[in-house]
Amino acid sequence: MSEPTLDIIAIGNAIVDVIAQADENFIASEGLEKGAMQLLFTTEDAEALYAKMGPGVEASGGSAANTVAGIGALGGSTGFIGQVADDELGKVFKHDITALGVKFDTPMRDGDPATARCLILVTPDGERTMNTFLGAAQHLHVSDLDSDLIESAAILYLEGYLWDPEDPRVAMEKAIDIAHNAGRRVAFTLSDGFCVDRHRGDFLRLIEEGRIDILFANEDEIKSLHETDDFDAAVAATAAKTPLLVVTRSEKGAIAVQDGERTSVAAEPIDQIVDATGAGDQFAAGFLVGQTEGRSIQDSLVMGAVCAAEVIQHYGPRPEHDMKALIKARLG
């Protein structure tokens, strides 16, 4: 088997974020689940919520796309597969991700629907409530996969959110086969507790079948996966069937379990949470680069924690500081 020429290839929703401040009353009066992601199924739903929101700032987003942006900032080589429409926001997405040095060749899609957008409401406590219109992103088809690109990467990283629409689900199953047949590792993020609710059966099956080598989750997600409130039981049940499990715990830090061995790190100190958007995405970026650099589990977790701490101290889901310097200062 040939050596990988790319560190990480990710498949995810190609989304532009629309980030606006909102107060608690607005979240409540709109009947939104604070801190979660809900889907806006129609263009009308998306436009109705947008019309009620305050002024926004647009920035490329998408969970796995944020992760590859973070990987690029850390010096990792990376690519992205995801579907945008041939419209202005699609051009914005493509420009931003390629400007970061990420390989992105998925052809733009003509006609409706428009490029996906996520209406993100940031409350004064820094929590984000996300409302996603999947648009073109749900039309990523198995025929859009670049097998050579997937085979070239040491790790294939998949976004749980992309399990919602049908075409990308089929594409991701196929991508797992391509990666495993090439001897690569497959990483997967559970994305969101409600997302786990929608796809628990499939996610458990993927784990059961040994199709996931590295699983990322937060506390909510891992508990939702096993429909339990017992965190340790949920971790034990998942770790038994996952070669490497990584669980982020917000201010309590993060843990990893590999071959039955549990490693914990504390959260990195921060001054103030400005916007929690991207915390999990950037944790994954740091951890994955740690792994492709051959670092220990402990140091990979610290890299994740440093990246998460950076991104929650400013608006927006992608790093703004010199991440290589931050990691060097922390780990040498």
Place this chain on the structure above:
Amino acid sequence: MSEPTLDIIAIGNAIVDVIAQADENFIASEGLEKGAMQLLFTTEDAEALYAKMGPGVEASGGSAANTVAGIGALGGSTGFIGQVADDELGKVFKHDITALGVKFDTPMRDGDPATARCLILVTPDGERTMNTFLGAAQHLHVSDLDSDLIESAAILYLEGYLWDPEDPRVAMEKAIDIAHNAGRRVAFTLSDGFCVDRHRGDFLRLIEEGRIDILFANEDEIKSLHETDDFDAAVAATAAKTPLLVVTRSEKGAIAVQDGERTSVAAEPIDQIVDATGAGDQFAAGFLVGQTEGRSIQDSLVMGAVCAAEVIQHYGPRPEHDMKALIKARLG
């Protein structure tokens, strides 16, 4: 003559900003004039520069539009006239300005060109170098003016940048007539030293003819207007023909000259300049609201300085803090 029902109506470029970090080398290698605004005349020019830029953040901008956004944040009632295309960025512009409570009824324009955008390169020192593709904004036609809206406002505020394209120039001359016939005051910003270079004759004529009641300028612009390096001479020459002249001087504060009387204020203290974008726009917002609230020239200048200090301490050209509270804390 009826009492005004609106504080300020502005006419300006309806622009979405694309803000990216850039280093000094990039500015130099692209042959850009650091700190100035240059026009990108063709779609190709705009796309070529965009392709070379780093990842961006999109946010509604436009000089006069930023000013009305600031006026709204201060509690002033305001409207905006400007041309967007019927495309995604046009919808973003319209959403953001109306979400701020600004009256904006100019119909969207079908077909090419697209909504205007300004590619803003922010260097590590916080200076911004602007590259504007005027797109649809240059097609604001005199027939798009809403006379009732202009007559309803105590002050008509005009953006010098909009003097570049021909149609809006004609529209602004007409708007001045409408405002003056209704007994309203006309405010005008010189916008940029290079813009003054391009339109010195027209700007001097407007002043000479008494068509401007309140003139905003910075040091560069007022010196450019009279083609002199002597700041005091330039101020004296302009003030002699302008009922109220306001000149911003960055860290040296600002001055106003009304009926031969000069008032100065210091700049407000700041921690750090993050992004100077919008400093002049927000100064104008603060000063104009001071005027419509019936405050003294001194206090109006302080209001301008508070607004400028707020906006340069974060990314983006519009206020993000509770401006009414900041003014109350400063002036009571």
